[in-house]
Amino acid sequence: MFDGDPALNGKYTSPLLLIGGGADALSVRYATSFEAPDPFLCLLKGKERHLLVSMLEFGRAQRLQGNITCHTPDSLSLSTADRRHLGKQAVALIRHLGVKRVYVSPQCPVGVVRELESEGLKVLVSPEPVFSSRMLKREDEIRSMRESQRAAVAAMKRAVEVIHRAGVDKKGRLLNGSGGVLTSEEVRLEIEKVLLERQCAADDIIVAGGDQGVDPHERGYGPLRVGETIVLDIFPYSKKTGYWGDMTRTVIKGQPTREQLHLFQTVLSAQREAIRRVKPGVTGKEIHQGVVAAFKKAGYQTGLVDGIPQGFIHSTGHGVGLEIHEGPSIGPSGGPLKAGHVITIEPGLYYLGVGGVRIEDTLVVTETGSSLLGRCRKVFQV
Amino acid sequence: MFDGDPALNGKYTSPLLLIGGGADALSVRYATSFEAPDPFLCLLKGKERHLLVSMLEFGRAQRLQGNITCHTPDSLSLSTADRRHLGKQAVALIRHLGVKRVYVSPQCPVGVVRELESEGLKVLVSPEPVFSSRMLKREDEIRSMRESQRAAVAAMKRAVEVIHRAGVDKKGRLLNGSGGVLTSEEVRLEIEKVLLERQCAADDIIVAGGDQGVDPHERGYGPLRVGETIVLDIFPYSKKTGYWGDMTRTVIKGQPTREQLHLFQTVLSAQREAIRRVKPGVTGKEIHQGVVAAFKKAGYQTGLVDGIPQGFIHSTGHGVGLEIHEGPSIGPSGGPLKAGHVITIEPGLYYLGVGGVRIEDTLVVTETGSSLLGRCRKVFQV
Numbered sequence: 001m002f003d004g005d006p007a008l009n010g011k012y013t014s015p016l017l018l019i020g021g022g023a024d025a026l027s028v029r030y031a032t033s034f035e036a037p038d039p040f041l042c043l044l045k046g047k048e049r050h051l052l053v054s055m056l057e058f059g060r061a062q063r064l065q066g067n068i069t070c071h072t073p074d075s076l077s078l079s080t081a082d083r084r085h086l087g088k089q090a091v092a093l094i095r096h097l098g099v100k101r102v103y104v105s106p107q108c109p110v111g112v113v114r115e116l117e118s119e120g121l122k123v124l125v126s127p128e129p130v131f132s133s134r135m136l137k138r139e140d141e142i143r144s145m146r147e148s149q150r151a152a153v154a155a156m157k158r159a160v161e162v163i164h165r166a167g168v169d170k171k172g173r174l175l176n177g178s179g180g181v182l183t184s185e186e187v188r189l190e191i192e193k194v195l196l197e198r199q200c201a202a203d204d205i206i207v208a209g210g211d212q213g214v215d216p217h218e219r220g221y222g223p224l225r226v227g228e229t230i231v232l233d234i235f236p237y238s239k240k241t242g243y244w245g246d247m248t249r250t251v252i253k254g255q256p257t258r259e260q261l262h263l264f265q266t267v268l269s270a271q272r273e274a275i276r277r278v279k280p281g282v283t284g285k286e287i288h289q290g291v292v293a294a295f296k297k298a299g300y301q302t303g304l305v306d307g308i309p310q311g312f313i314h315s316t317g318h319g320v321g322l323e324i325h326e327g328p329s330i331g332p333s334g335g336p337l338k339a340g341h342v343i344t345i346e347p348g349l350y351y352l353g354v355g356g357v358r359i360e361d362t363l364v365v366t367e368t369g370s371s372l373l374g375r376c377r378k379v380f381q382v
Numbered sequence: 383m384f385d386g387d388p389a390l391n392g393k394y395t396s397p398l399l400l401i402g403g404g405a406d407a408l409s410v411r412y413a414t415s416f417e418a419p420d421p422f423l424c425l426l427k428g429k430e431r432h433l434l435v436s437m438l439e440f441g442r443a444q445r446l447q448g449n450i451t452c453h454t455p456d457s458l459s460l461s462t463a464d465r466r467h468l469g470k471q472a473v474a475l476i477r478h479l480g481v482k483r484v485y486v487s488p489q490c491p492v493g494v495v496r497e498l499e500s501e502g503l504k505v506l507v508s509p510e511p512v513f514s515s516r517m518l519k520r521e522d523e524i525r526s527m528r529e530s531q532r533a534a535v536a537a538m539k540r541a542v543e544v545i546h547r548a549g550v551d552k553k554g555r556l557l558n559g560s561g562g563v564l565t566s567e568e569v570r571l572e573i574e575k576v577l578l579e580r581q582c583a584a585d586d587i588i589v590a591g592g593d594q595g596v597d598p599h600e601r602g603y604g605p606l607r608v609g610e611t612i613v614l615d616i617f618p619y620s621k622k623t624g625y626w627g628d629m630t631r632t633v634i635k636g637q638p639t640r641e642q643l644h645l646f647q648t649v650l651s652a653q654r655e656a657i658r659r660v661k662p663g664v665t666g667k668e669i670h671q672g673v674v675a676a677f678k679k680a681g682y683q684t685g686l687v688d689g690i691p692q693g694f695i696h697s698t699g700h701g702v703g704l705e706i707h708e709g710p711s712i713g714p715s716g717g718p719l720k721a722g723h724v725i726t727i728e729p730g731l732y733y734l735g736v737g738g739v740r741i742e743d744t745l746v747v748t749e750t751g752s753s754l755l756g757r758c759r760k761v762f763q764v
Contacts, residue, residue, distance in 0.1 A: 023405065023489070023491065036599065037586060037599065037706070037707070038707060055691040055695045055696070056597075056598050056599055056691075056695065056696055057599055058691055059596075059597040059600070059690055059691065060597060060599060060600060062689070080714045080715055081715055084711070084715060104492060105493075106491055106492060106493025106494075106496075107405070107491045107492075107493065108491065108492045109405065109488055109489045109490065109491070109492070110486060110488060110489075110490045110491070110492050110495045110505075110507055111487075111488025111489065111507055111510070112488075113492045113495075114507055123492075125492055125493055125496055128493070185581075189578065189579070192578050193575070193578065196571065196574050196575065196578065197571070199567075201583065201585060203583060203621065204419060214441075215438075215441040215442060216438050217418065217419065217438055217439055217442060218441075218442065239585065307444070308441055309437040309438075309440055309441065313437050313438060314437070314438050324419070325419070325420060329466070332462045333462055333463055333466060
């Protein structure tokens with residue numbers, strides 16, 4: 001749990017109002033460890049933390065550790081109509097605490113802001129991110145992320161094993177153990193089962209063969225085939241801690257073409273080089289530009305071909321934590337890395353007719369370089 | 383997919399800007415069928431629909447059906463710095479389309495609104511909900527919800543079976559098939575496996591025994607015990623369609639006390655009566671008040687006891703659709719029902735030392751009454 005005072009860094013000269021369970025769910029979880037399925041209010045005022053929650057959440061909220069005061073619509077004497085409106089709730093809480101000026105996050109719903117302003121309260125929008133300390137992971141956060149990444153590794157091994165064991169029919173389609181056609185959906189189900197057993201969940205796991213893998217966010221569907229690249233991108237979050245892991249491997253069943261092999265080796269070598277560059281002080285931009293240059297040198301071009309983006313069409317990586325995509329960026333505008341950042345390094349190349357190749361690891365930036373959150377072999381042909 | 387023109391109902395006299403993959407994810411999914419893991423922009427202008435998506439999403443977006451124009455940061459010539467800011471992206475898209483005044487949803491991030499205003503654009507906040515038609519479900523939406531509800535029923539049957547088959551040790555703890563103690567976590571895993579096989583997911587399934595079940599949002603943990611009420615609340619969403627199902631049953635292993643039995647029978651009879659009242663024109667408020675009156679008549683009081691909310695401490699129900707909680711409300715401020723609404727009816731009573739009982743079905747309001755989305759027996763003692 002976050003135990004700093006957000007006012008301490010001089011950023012917030014007035015109390016900060018956040019929408020838990022909604023726009024600022026993860027900031028509130030970070031600041032209070034509390035979460036709920038429906039929106040609720042959190043107000044940080046110096047060392048005080050206030051929650052305004054429904055009767056339904058009151059029991060859980062009261063049991064929270066730390067200097068947290070819990071309010072309910074009843075304790076603030078909200079009318080039946082007002083208690084259904086987050087804006088009216090916010091006005092009541094702010095008035096109750098004698099506050100005249102609040103910060104909100106840039107994500108705060110404009111409806112809430114307009115309500116506060118219509119009551120004569122001054123609303124300031126905080127700079128992004130709300131808690132910059134969230135990018136610098138504590139030991140317990142890194143432990144949680146290692147656990148999620150271990151689940152990703154276990155699921156990856158299972159997926160690779162399923163593809164390794166698959167048979168092949170006359171049409172080149174992979175076959176499962178029961179003699180049926182092995183599909184992306186079936187491999188995804190195997191992955192999800194492994195994650196579930198480790199109390200992790202993942203909604204958008206990618207198992208994308210051939211040209212499907214050229215679209216980096218296509219989850220993949222239908223029969224998997226021999227001689228096609230298969231992108232396996234597994235990003236689970238822990239249902240216990242909320243922290244994510246993130247890992248991608250690309251495999252092929254059968255003999256790759258020279259073109260496919262060259263694609264894989266180019267991405268693998270760019271990924272290794274990028275990981276070697278990670279250390280405090282180096283910028284995300286430099287690391288990204290290194291990958292861009294390596295791909296260019298190897299003769300790979302990026303741009304629209306037949307209206308489809310092809311080549312190296314995304315950033316080299318991103319921060320990971322309570323969000324799957326958070327700061328810092330390892331891309332064209334990425335700033336300097338610091339020890340305690342947790343980032344992915346995931347270069348990829350995508351060409352229709354050849355396939356997609358992406359290789360991704362998640363690592364924590366250390367004082368001297370970086371340390372992988374979880375290890376898993378990078379074998380192309382399985 | 384939504385195929386109406388949002389301007390047609392006279393609500394939007396200017397184009398409507400929505401944040402897909404973020405604050406307005408479900409509205410955008412409803413209006414365009416498109417979704418993405420990171421925020422993107424959607425602008426509805428008369429019959430035109432515009433999406434501004436990253437290169438990563440461009441391929442999928444271009445394949446969408448309907449009158450949808452896809453833009454990218456490149457096609458709008460956004461600078462590297464600006465393309466990382468949703469507000470700057472919005473300004474570029476709005477300027478490109480020659481728009482001077484836009485509606486946003488009440489959920490729109492204030493950071494985006496401030497950016498638009500700083501560029502001299504007029505921003506109007508739309509009334510809630512953005513698309514009131516979302517509450518009136520089409521046939522295909524109801525089919526999708528039936529499918530999710532069928533998954534909930536299958537998972538419920540499995541959970542009840544696991545508890546039914548459980549042994550009991552000397553300390554009154556339930557035992558699983560391997561002779562270990564049967565926990566809430568284990569029953570939840572069984573539920574999740576059934577849902578997964580039906581391409582559904584659910585993050586907050588409740589398996590809460592005894593006093594844990596008195597807190598309606600406590601997910602439940604640790605050993606289950608004989609003679610304790612066990613609340614099973616299963617609300618899965620389909621990974622294919624995004625639509626939710628929602629069902630709760632309460633069971634007990636062994637002989638209930640007279641107090642527990644009376645609690646169960648009171649909730650069951652209130653639920654049946656509430657379902658009988660559902661038809662077009664009846665208000666959510668009337669249905670809720672009927673339940674409140676029935677509980678009062680049966681001698682059950684509601685309020686804080688020892689600082690803990692006890693009794694009937696939530697609404698009678700809520701709408702279900704692309705959100706697990708959406709309109710209409712079946713509570714103190716619920717308005718008139720219409721044919722095509724999909725709602726839950728889920729009265730409950732909660733007392734420390736006795737346990738929690740909640741019984742919930744999801745139903746579609748028809749011209750003459752209602753129709754259950756999925757059927758599952760309501761047996762207390764298993």
